[in-house]
Amino acid sequence: MRDLEELQQVRDPSVLRWHPELAETLVALGHLDQAQSLLDDTRRTATDLGRDAVLPSLERTQALLDAARGDYGTAARRLNDAADRLHDLPLERGRTLLALSHTERRGRRRASARTAAQSAIDLFTAHQAHPWAQTAAHTLSRLEAAPTDNNARPRLTSAEQRCAELAAAGASNRDIATALTVSVKTVEATLTRVYRKLGLHSRFQLAHAVTPARE
Known part of the structure; x- marks a missing residue:
């Protein structure tokens, strides 16, 4: 140029x-x-x-x-x-x-x-x-990331893990609610717990922190 x-x-x-x-x-x-x-x-x-x-x-x-x-x-x-x-x-x-x-x-x-x-x-x-x-x-x-030697990560419940995986894969809250047969409010509450446990603030971070589930 x-x-x-x-x-x-x-x-x-x-x-x-x-x-x-x-x-x-x-x-x-x-x-x-x-x-x-x-x-x-x-x-x-x-x-x-x-x-x-x-x-x-x-x-x-x-x-x-x-x-x-x-x-x-x-x-x-x-x-x-x-x-x-x-x-x-x-x-x-x-x-x-x-x-x-x-x-x-x-x-x-x-x-x-x-x-x-x-x-x-x-x-x-x-x-x-x-x-x-x-x-x-x-x-x-x-x-x-916590400055620890073992890099331990908080454990998610099975429901939290599945919800996080779907969100990381790009599913909307409504889509997640349909897939898990729960309400949208339940999805929102679950994702809030996931963010708090993992120290995240957005879905962009979630996509890096959680491996999406493979169908």
Whole structure:
């Protein structure tokens, strides 16, 4: 994309916003100097052209770069600031909150990491960004896992297990009620107990925690 834009003499980073994505990939691959150079160039061009809407996504990637260098405090501050500026772009805000969760976890601030992950889940779910919601739910489930050696999990009753399996497979509460020959209110109460026992907050998390039954 960069080569194509250079051939077409496109300088505006708001036309095709590949810059933070490439920089984030470079960070993941450990090419920190290349990532920093790209971010610096893009930020300078965006500022010169008055494209302020590009800057929060660049700040998210800059924060990931800070975290890769071990500066988790600066990274968290950048991510919080970027999230505050992304209210009109909910999916970008969700991605930023998810990055904040990872950063806070690495900085050993698990409570803040859980809060950020849950906020990301809520945003992704509200906007039906299901793969992102599943990723955020997986992040939250890891944060909420009890730090024990045996990783013991609370036991579910047979009714709770079956209800959880059907929900994890994607069945609605009404479908579950029909399959188990119970009321919808009974299903709701049963799932509430399952969530509480397993420390879960959504069906996305349940899908990762419970293996759906095979017919």
